[in-house]
Amino acid sequence: MERRTPIFKVFLMSILFMNLFIISSYAQQTKKISLQGFLKDGNGKAVADGNQEMIFKLYPSKEGGTAEWEETQTINVFGGVYSTHLGKNTPLDNLSWGTKTYYVGVTVQGSELNPRTELTFAPYSLGSPSADVANTVKCSGAVGDIKYSILNPTQFATVNGNCWVPMDGRALAVADKLREIIPTMANIPDGSGAFLRSQEFEGKADRDKDRTSATAIAVIQDEGFKSHNHENNLSVTTTINSGGNHSHSFYIGKNSFQDGDGRQVVEHAGTDNNSVSGDKSLINTTTTGDHSHTATSTVGGSISSKGGTETRPVNLNFWIYIRIN
Known part of the structure; x- marks a missing residue:
């Protein structure tokens, strides 16, 4: 039997479980586990952007055994990062939370990646609706907030919750809260290497001459230079001696x-x-007719360019994130 070689050498770099959602509706509960991971191809690079069909399974053992829960999802991957919730399609109610340790297995293109990852403590509160919410990683801030951080995306999600994503232009899912609030926002802004600037307030300082309070939010503004003059001290003097007297x-x-x-x-x-x-x-005849000549001179030249690849102030670079859920 031919053995199939996965196209992903290291597919699951990290799975982060955070921010337990328990939504009550009368006596019925919808329980979900937030999950975020990073996908690499066989060369160790982030997989291409686009949709990936992924199968998630929960096992009571780290190796072997039979999965007690399974769910298939189609997930949009951007920059190698994906974010989803377990329990979106298949309920998590029938698992033995609190009595068993579960491990998540991820299958892509028919191959399950190893090793499986142990669920952290947060999902086990699924077994008790009154569990202490202090034991879960809560998302900080509010939907639409933006944060700078010295932490990379994986580290940031660990302490802030996976409702935050890098502000890298990725597509928003229809179910994302930010998309629900702003239906026309199909993608989050791409803040890669960009400076942030406050929106103009009507009737105030008007420091941004090319925008108004009605300008669309989170739109890239191209670089520009304020109109200015350059000093030029070029001086040309032309002297022609008088002369030209003559006789006949x-x-x-x-x-x-x-x-x-x-x-x-x-x-x-x-x-x-x-x-x-x-x-x-x-x-x-005696000489006569002394006179002078007028000369017109044209001076050509150029001012040499000098400088780097952009105009910028002294700055520090940080990661930038936006909360979408």
């Missing part, structure tokens, strides 16, 4: 003047460095 030279035939007096008149009327060559006179 032209010849006048010597015979075109009567006597030499005519030539002398020309030589002294705005001329300079004149000379006579053969039958013609070279006339040089």
Whole structure:
């Protein structure tokens, strides 16, 4: 017979039993055990998000034996974490609470994972409706509360109850109290690496310029920078020396003047460095027309980028949780 190898090398990292729910309705009671676990694949990584069909069984022995209770559930797994209640589909009333020790077995894809996990003391109060509730782990806070903690998800659930989950964007079940209160909230907010900010109150300080008191709650706001100026001390000076005076030279035939007096008149009327060559006179006008030129310069360039991958204040990182039940 071929032996089937489970796809999960370490499937059940931890099962936490907490927060016993005993709901009375006349003489009838609905009894449930809260349970939370973490699922890993064969490579030790969290299993893919999605629904998993899981069979839960309660045995009176750690190994072998026959299960005295069994229930099948389809559970949404997100980030490897699942949360449910035993007793949702099959009543827990007929078990011998108080006289036997029970161990939970979990079956996924036809294979039951080992070892089984012993139930803690909390479920044994199922045998007595008047049991001291101080012996159970109560959920702290109220539905919709948010907490920062230095404790990881498993540690946090141990001391705060499994009605709290990491605020990681996971889907809400229809039966979750938070979903009942806010029916449109199909997923909890994804607070991964995000800073939290108070909602604006109408008519108050208005520090969040891009939101109002009517803005939807728990919506991501993209990063941004306030409009500002940069100093630029670039200065360009262009100097062109004045100049460009000039003179004109032209010849006048010597015979075109009567006597030499005519030539002398020309030589002294705005001329300079004149000379006579053969039958013609070279006339040089005096220099004139001093002027300057205007130059237009264009300066190009850029301001180099500098800094890290985000804009942030000095901060500490903690786990963040939200109560959903």
